[in-house]
Every structure is written in structure tokens, then in C-alpha cells.
Amino acid sequence: MAQYSAQLDEVFIALADQTRRSVIRRLGRGPASVGDLAREFPMALPSFMKHVRTLEGSGLIHTAKSGRVRTCTLNRERLALLDDWLAEQRGIWQERTDRLERFVTDTTEDQ
Amino acid sequence: MAQYSAQLDEVFIALADQTRRSVIRRLGRGPASVGDLAREFPMALPSFMKHVRTLEGSGLIHTAKSGRVRTCTLNRERLALLDDWLAEQRGIWQERTDRLERFVTDTTEDQ
DNA sequence: CGAATACTGAGCCATGCGGCTAAGTATTCG
DNA sequence: CGAATACTTAGCCGCATGGCTCAGTATTCG
Numbered sequence: 079m080a081q082y083s084a085q086l087d088e089v090f091i092a093l094a095d096q097t098r099r100s101v102i103r104r105l106g107r108g109p110a111s112v113g114d115l116a117r118e119f120p121m122a123l124p125s126f127m128k129h130v131r132t133l134e135g136s137g138l139i140h141t142a143k144s145g146r147v148r149t150c151t152l153n154r155e156r157l158a159l160l161d162d163w164l165a166e167q168r169g170i171w172q173e174r175t176d177r178l179e180r181f182v183t184d185t186t187e188d189q
Numbered sequence: 190m191a192q193y194s195a196q197l198d199e200v201f202i203a204l205a206d207q208t209r210r211s212v213i214r215r216l217g218r219g220p221a222s223v224g225d226l227a228r229e230f231p232m233a234l235p236s237f238m239k240h241v242r243t244l245e246g247s248g249l250i251h252t253a254k255s256g257r258v259r260t261c262t263l264n265r266e267r268l269a270l271l272d273d274w275l276a277e278q279r280g281i282w283q284e285r286t287d288r289l290e291r292f293v294t295d296t297t298e299d300q
Numbered sequence: 301c302g303a304a305t306a307c308t309g310a311g312c313c314a315t316g317c318g319g320c321t322a323a324g325t326a327t328t329c330g
Numbered sequence: 331c332g333a334a335t336a337c338t339t340a341g342c343c344g345c346a347t348g349g350c351t352c353a354g355t356a357t358t359c360g
Contacts, residue, residue, distance in 0.1 A: 111336085111337095112336080112337070113335090113336060113337075123336085123337070123338090124337090124338075124339085124340095127337075127338075143337085145336090146335065146336045146337065147335095147336065147337080148336080148337070
């Protein structure tokens, strides 16, 4: 569970940057090399590589080197962590709503 | 759209911290004062207040001061930004899957 | 009124992040 | 083989973040 939280940290941190979100969006249309991806952003390659490493570290993408080219692929399953977290939150709210409704019903019945 | 992206930044940044996610979870069960919330975390009040301000800045929570007590309330609608973003991603993947399927179908027909 | 409570503001500090350049390595092409 | 390509490594820089303390303000309670 602490591990789950650390993974969530990494995913949220990875997505808390416009550049990295753009990479995710781009990779949604299919794999691409680091060079191809980098060309779309106004920064030097080493700077861009840091973003790639951050994304890879979070598990949101996978990369593999073949020859001198590193290809990046989206790991769609990883975003399920966000779904899970959102579902957890909604579960908590629902419990509260249920409790409130029970409370209202009960107190109404008592009058 | 650039504004939408800036808002996403703030939401993701706000959620990229264990403490702040815990606050969100806690507020899911109902409003609470800054002091009550802070008591659950091993840090000084001014440090905790920074987290509260970050959350408020992102729009995820709302706070209001009454007397000497500041009460924090969850703003559930704000998490819809995450749903929207996730839906956007899935839309992109779906397009790609559709294209791939069309490609496979077309090339199969040609043989 | 005076003391306790609940923040609030100012400012310090260490660390990390996102950018850069310069130089190095490993493949591939002619 | 030599040049071009595609990263990769190392290291610097400025700023933001997340923690702290200490002192201040505004309410509330006895």
C-alpha cells in the first residue's frame, strides 16, 4: 500500500508537466523514437531525455534501444492507477452520501 | 486550451504528493478545520498550511475562515479534469486501434 | 482584561527539477 | 575507414518545493 502510494506519486509527478503529457498524447498514436519526439519540443536533447526517463521511471512508457535509436512505447495499463485512485475517492464520497441519507431518513422518521 | 493545460498542471502537481492526497481522502468524508487536518501529519502547522494553499490554488478544495478557524471543503467537481484528460487519452488510443483495424481489414481483403 | 487557541507571515535552509552546454560513445552510411 | 547520426554522460545554473523556526495577529474563553 505504501508502495502503491509511491507509484502513484511517480505517475502524478510524471503527468504534472505539460511536456510529458504531450509525449503521452503523442505516443497514444503509436511508438516513436526519442529523436522524433524531441523534434516537437523547444529544448535540447539531453533536457528532453530527462523527461523520457521520468516517464519511463513512472511506468507510463517503455523504451528500448535498437541500434542507435531508442524507441518509446506507451504503457496504457499504467493509467489504470489513476482510475483506481479516482474510484477510491468516489467510494469514500459515496459512503458519506449514504451515511448522510441514512441520517436524514432516520431523523425524519423520528419526527 | 492553454488555460486548460495550466489547470491540469496545478491539479496533477497538487496530487503528486502523498500528504496532499491524504488530505483529499480525508476531506472526502466531510469538511474539516486546518488544525484537525494538520494533527494527522508529522509536520509543523506552517508547513502544512502550504499544502492547504497548494490544494486550494488547484481548485481541489475550498477554504473559508470563520472566527479563528479555517474550514476546508472538498471540491469534487475539480477531479472531473482528470476524467476529461483520461477520456481524451483513450479517445486517441481508440482512433489508433480503429485505424489499425481498418488497415488489417483492407490489406486482408486485397489478398 | 488576560491567557489560550488557531492560524498567519517572514524568512531560512537543503534538495530537486528543468533547462543548458560540452564532450563522449555507439551505429550506420558512403 | 571516416563522417554523420542518435543518443548519453557529466556537470553547471537558477528557481521552486517542502520542511523548519520564530514572531505576529485575531478570536475566544474564564
